[in-house]
Amino acid sequence: MDITKSVVSVTDVDVKIGTVEILHKISANAGQGIFVGIIGPNGSGKSTLIHCMSRTLHPSTGKIRIMGKEIENYSRKNLAMMLGVVPQESMRTFDFSVDDIVMMGRYPYQKLLRPPESHDREACQKAMALTGISHLSGRSILTLSGGEWQRVLIARALAQETPLLLLDEPISQLDINHQIEILSVLQSLTRQGSTVICVIHDLNLASQYCDEIIMLDQGTVYATGTPHKVMTQENIRAVFGLDVMIKTHPTTGKLYLIPIYHRKPVKKGNQKVHLICGGGSGTEIMFALHAAKCDVSTGILSMNDADYSTSIQLGIPCIAEPPFSPITDVSRSLLEESISKADLVVFTSMPYEQENMDNVRIVSECCNKPILLVTDCVSRSIENCMAGDAASIVNHMISTGLATIVTSTEALDQCLGKEYPS
Known part of the structure; x- marks a missing residue:
C-alpha cells in the first residue's frame, strides 16, 4: 500500500x-x-x-x-x-x-x-x-x-x-x-x-x-x-x-x-488402530489417539465428511472416495491392507448407508483382529446405533465373538494398550 x-x-x-x-x-x-x-x-x-x-x-x-x-x-x-x-x-x-x-x-x-x-x-x-x-x-x-x-x-x-x-x-x-x-x-x-x-x-x-x-x-x-x-x-x-x-x-x-493438545504415550509400542467412522462420529477419538501419538489410520470416508476433514488436519492416513460414490476396488484393497496391519479395528456407531456399507462388509469378511464397536448408548443396543443390513452384520460379529461393544472411554483405553476386563 x-x-x-x-x-x-x-x-x-x-x-x-x-x-x-x-x-x-x-x-x-x-x-x-x-x-x-x-x-x-x-x-x-x-x-x-x-x-x-x-x-x-x-x-x-x-x-x-x-x-x-x-x-x-x-x-x-x-x-x-x-x-x-x-x-x-x-x-x-x-x-x-x-x-x-x-x-x-x-x-x-x-x-x-x-x-x-x-x-x-x-x-x-x-x-x-x-x-x-x-x-x-x-x-x-x-x-x-x-x-x-x-x-x-x-x-x-x-x-x-x-x-x-x-x-x-x-x-x-x-x-x-x-x-x-x-x-x-x-x-x-x-x-x-x-x-x-x-x-x-x-x-x-x-x-x-x-x-x-x-x-x-x-x-x-x-x-x-x-x-x-x-x-x-x-x-x-x-x-x-x-x-x-x-x-x-x-x-x-x-x-x-x-x-491440538499433545500428551505422552501411555507406554511404548501403542497398538496400531484402524478407525471406521463417519459423519463426525470419529473426530473425538481421532483427537485423543493423535494426542497420545498412537499409530492410527481411518477410512473409507467420503471427501465431504467431517471425519475426513479431521483426518487431513491431523495428518492421519485416510482412505477416501469422492462424495456419493460407491467404494472402489482400489479403496477396498487399501482398507483390507490397513486392517491387516492393525492390531485393533474400531467402529463408531453411525448411520450406514449404501455408500459406506462396504466398510462393514469388508471388516466382517476379512478381519481376524479384535473389533470394538463404540457406543455410549446406555442400552448398548446395536439397533439403537444402526439399522438394516449394518445392524445384522454387526450383530453376527458380536455373536461370534469377533466384535465387542464398548464405550468411547473403554475403546480409548484399549487403543492405548490398557487392559480392560471383558
Whole structure:
C-alpha cells in the first residue's frame, strides 16, 4: 500500500532499550476503514508497537506517519484529534467520575477554561452507550470492576471521534459477552471509515473481527495479510509453538482454530488402530489417539465428511472416495491392507448407508483382529446405533465373538494398550 494513502504507516522501526532490541525493522501499513489485529506470543513486541504508533515511545530508528505526516510533526492537541488510545494498563489514582474520564476524550476540541459544549456531551453519551456503561454515569471510577474500568477507557477513546484507534488488549479483562460487544462496536466504526489497530490475544476473535492481521514474533513481523493468509497451521506452530486444526465456520465463513493438545504415550509400542467412522462420529477419538501419538489410520470416508476433514488436519492416513460414490476396488484393497496391519479395528456407531456399507462388509469378511464397536448408548443396543443390513452384520460379529461393544472411554483405553476386563 502507498504510504501516502495510508492512515498509519510504520517504516523500518527499531526499538532498543539499553542493549535489548525490542522491535527490529518493523514495517506495516493500515488503510482507511480497516480493522487490523496485532497478534503474537508474550514478549513479541505488540505493546511496544502500539506505544510507538501512539508516540508514547520514540523508536530508535525508523519512521511512523499518520495520514502521511510524520508523527513527530504533530502537536499534542492535533495528534489527539488523529488518534485515540486504549492502553493495556491505566492507574486509577484520583476520585474522578466515569463522566469526567469519558469527557477527557473531548480535550482536543475544547477551548481553554470553557465548559463542555452540547456536542461534547452528545459525543460522550454516545460513546458510553456504545460501550454499555451509560448506567455507570455519576459513579466514582474507584468503585468500578476491572472490566467496567476497561470499558470506560474505551468510551473515552471513542469520544475523541478520531479517524484512528489504537487499542492494546482492550478486551483482556472483559467477560465474553462484553468482548463480543466491544469488538462489534469497533468493527462497526471501521464500516463508517475509521481505522482500528488492536492487540488481541484470542486468535479466534482476531480471525472473526479483523480484516488484516500483523503477526509478530521476537520483535519482527513474521507475517501480514488477511486472517486466511496469516493464520495457517505452519505459522501458528512456528510462532506460538502450538499445533492447531483450522476450519472454516459454516455460517460466517471465518476461520476458527482448535488447539491440538499433545500428551505422552501411555507406554511404548501403542497398538496400531484402524478407525471406521463417519459423519463426525470419529473426530473425538481421532483427537485423543493423535494426542497420545498412537499409530492410527481411518477410512473409507467420503471427501465431504467431517471425519475426513479431521483426518487431513491431523495428518492421519485416510482412505477416501469422492462424495456419493460407491467404494472402489482400489479403496477396498487399501482398507483390507490397513486392517491387516492393525492390531485393533474400531467402529463408531453411525448411520450406514449404501455408500459406506462396504466398510462393514469388508471388516466382517476379512478381519481376524479384535473389533470394538463404540457406543455410549446406555442400552448398548446395536439397533439403537444402526439399522438394516449394518445392524445384522454387526450383530453376527458380536455373536461370534469377533466384535465387542464398548464405550468411547473403554475403546480409548484399549487403543492405548490398557487392559480392560471383558
